[in-house]
Amino acid sequence: MSARPNYAGPRRSHTTEKFKDHEFLLEKLAYQKAKIEKLSVKLTKLKKKVIQQNLHRIQLEKEIKKLTGNSVLIRNCLLCDKTWKASGQHRVAVLKCGHTFGNNCIKKFVAVYQMCPGCEKPAKTEDVHYINGL
Numbered sequence: 001m002s003a004r005p006n007y008a009g010p011r012r013s014h015t016t017e018k019f020k021d022h023e024f025l026l027e028k029l030a031y032q033k034a035k036i037e038k039l040s041v042k043l044t045k046l047k048k049k050v051i052q053q054n055l056h057r058i059q060l061e062k063e064i065k066k067l068t069g070n071s072v073l074i075r076n077c078l079l080c081d082k083t084w085k086a087s088g089q090h091r092v093a094v095l096k097c098g099h100t101f102g103n104n105c106i107k108k109f110v111a112v113y114q115m116c117p118g119c120e121k122p123a124k125t126e127d128v129h130y131i132n133g134l
C-alpha cells in the first residue's frame with residue numbers, strides 16, 4: 001500500500017502561482033513607493049511654504065511692535081479669518097492697538113463702526129497702517 005501520493009504536478013503549479021504573486025507584490029510595492037515619493041515632495045513644498053509664511057509673520061510682528069508699540073501674535077485677519085496678503089486687496093493692515101486685518105476688511109469696518117473689532121478701541125480710516133517690505 002503506497003502512503004505517498006504524487007503531488008509533483010500540483011506543487012509545481014502552486015510554486016509558479018506564488019512566484020507570480022511575488023512579482024505582483026513587488027510591482028505594487030514599487031507603485032506605493034513612487035506614490036510616497038511624490039507625496040513627500042509635495043509635503044516638502046508645503047513645509048517650505050509654511051516656514052516662509054511664519055518668517056513673514058515674525059517679521060510682521062516686529063514691524064507692528066515698532067509701529068504701534070504693541071506686542072501681537074499674528075494669526076489671520078480678525079474680520080474674515082483669512083490669511084492677510086503682502087499685497088492686493090487683502091494686504092495686511094494694522095491699527096494703533098496692534099490688531100491686524102486685510103486692508104479691504106478693516107477699511108469697510110472702521111468706516112462704519114469707527115472702532116477696532118478686536119478690542120473696540122476707537123479707530124478711524126486714517127489709523128489703518130500698511131506694512132511694507134514683506
Ligand SMILES: [Zn+2]
Nearest residue numbers: 077080102105
Ligand atoms: Zn479679512
Ligand SMILES: [Zn+2]
Nearest residue numbers: 097099116119
Ligand atoms: Zn484692537
